[in-house]
Amino acid sequence: MRTHATALQIADLPIDDDLPATQLRAYAGDVLYTEGMPSSHLYVIKEGEVDLYMVREEKRVVIDTLSRGHVFGATPQLLNGRRTDNAVAKTYCEFYLVDAEGMDSVLDNTPKLLRGILKTLAMRASRASEVIASRVNFQPEIVTYAQLLSLVGAAQLPAPARKADARSTSQPVIARPALAAVFAQARQLFGHSDVHIRHILGKLLMLHLIQLDEDRDGAKCVVFSPGDIVAKARKAGEADPDNGKLEYEYISVDDFAAMVDLDRNRVLQKLARNELTEDLFTFRKSEVIRLLDEKGKKFFQERRMKAPEEFCDISDIEFADANSIQAVLSRIDSYDLGKLLHLVEEDAVRDRILGNLPRTKRAEIESEKFDRVDEIEVRLIGEGIIKAIQEKMLARRS
Numbered sequence: 001m002r003t004h005a006t007a008l009q010i011a012d013l014p015i016d017d018d019l020p021a022t023q024l025r026a027y028a029g030d031v032l033y034t035e036g037m038p039s040s041h042l043y044v045i046k047e048g049e050v051d052l053y054m055v056r057e058e059k060r061v062v063i064d065t066l067s068r069g070h071v072f073g074a075t076p077q078l079l080n081g082r083r084t085d086n087a088v089a090k091t092y093c094e095f096y097l098v099d100a101e102g103m104d105s106v107l108d109n110t111p112k113l114l115r116g117i118l119k120t121l122a123m124r125a126s127r128a129s130e131v132i133a134s135r136v137n138f139q140p141e142i143v144t145y146a147q148l149l150s151l152v153g154a155a156q157l158p159a160p161a162r163k164a165d166a167r168s169t170s171q172p173v174i175a176r177p178a179l180a181a182v183f184a185q186a187r188q189l190f191g192h193s194d195v196h197i198r199h200i201l202g203k204l205l206m207l208h209l210i211q212l213d214e215d216r217d218g219a220k221c222v223v224f225s226p227g228d229i230v231a232k233a234r235k236a237g238e239a240d241p242d243n244g245k246l247e248y249e250y251i252s253v254d255d256f257a258a259m260v261d262l263d264r265n266r267v268l269q270k271l272a273r274n275e276l277t278e279d280l281f282t283f284r285k286s287e288v289i290r291l292l293d294e295k296g297k298k299f300f301q302e303r304r305m306k307a308p309e310e311f312c313d314i315s316d317i318e319f320a321d322a323n324s325i326q327a328v329l330s331r332i333d334s335y336d337l338g339k340l341l342h343l344v345e346e347d348a349v350r351d352r353i354l355g356n357l358p359r360t361k362r363a364e365i366e367s368e369k370f371d372r373v374d375e376i377e378v379r380l381i382g383e384g385i386i387k388a389i390q391e392k393m394l395a396r397r398s
Contacts, residue, residue, distance in 0.1 A: 031088050050070075142200065209229055211224070314383070342373055
């Protein structure tokens, strides 16, 4: 069964002013916790979206997508026990975290009946998630239904007919099980609704894998060949071999970097700059493949152009004009520039800085040796430079 997790509507933030809670930030793709980890706190989403997923058959199945105001991270015992699912930030997120001590302080003033209701709901949610994850079918549904029909049809035929059908090379044996019986089997085995069953049978009908007819009593029956319906369904599914299963798959940052020929650090930098969040922020395999097909690797490798008001760190110096860069760098101490360049990993940024320095100052900087520098100090130097360039460019525009 294909399960499509759709984000719930935004809810009011369930936070009291006196609730003991800490705050946390996460970026797109950050894993918040994994199945089996000890549960230590609840999450309340202040901003952003989160995917909850479970790993079944070595695939990641998204069971829910939550947004602002929603709470997650509860176990069937609320905050005792271990996580029963996995959580990953779908976008940039901000959370309130309520730990066991804070939860206890709230529950101390909660009637026993309400506490029982909360635990019951948490247990039911956990069980429902397991049902959703376990019922996802990673093969095309037309194949699954063809297999069901093959079994139902073969059981209806007498033994001589089944053997003849297996040996036949010309005229296949035809089965005619009642449509009501097929519905009953699909409900029992797959848990599908009648609307869904009707939809899949309609696909089989459209692909000419089955026909609908009436028996002598006027009841509807399904007409097909049990011996070859599965093979025909597999062939029909070859045009869409994944049939949606990749919608549930996440890939790691390392796998993503390899797919688009980027260094892992470069991918993380792009995420931090929000260069991927518009089209790709979940690292879902289906979305990566779609964008690769549509736009190619250059879409991931090239930086999105930025206007001066969007500048936020020294890497944005790539988009600044030479006059503004030269004017600002002329006022920066050579030693500070040397420390900055010692930590800059991107060749494009280094070239942009060095290329806009006088030859003597550039030689002076390149001759400096640094065994160790303070990363925080260097970050502040870079932020100061890009802010000064930003102000100069905006002033020229006005």
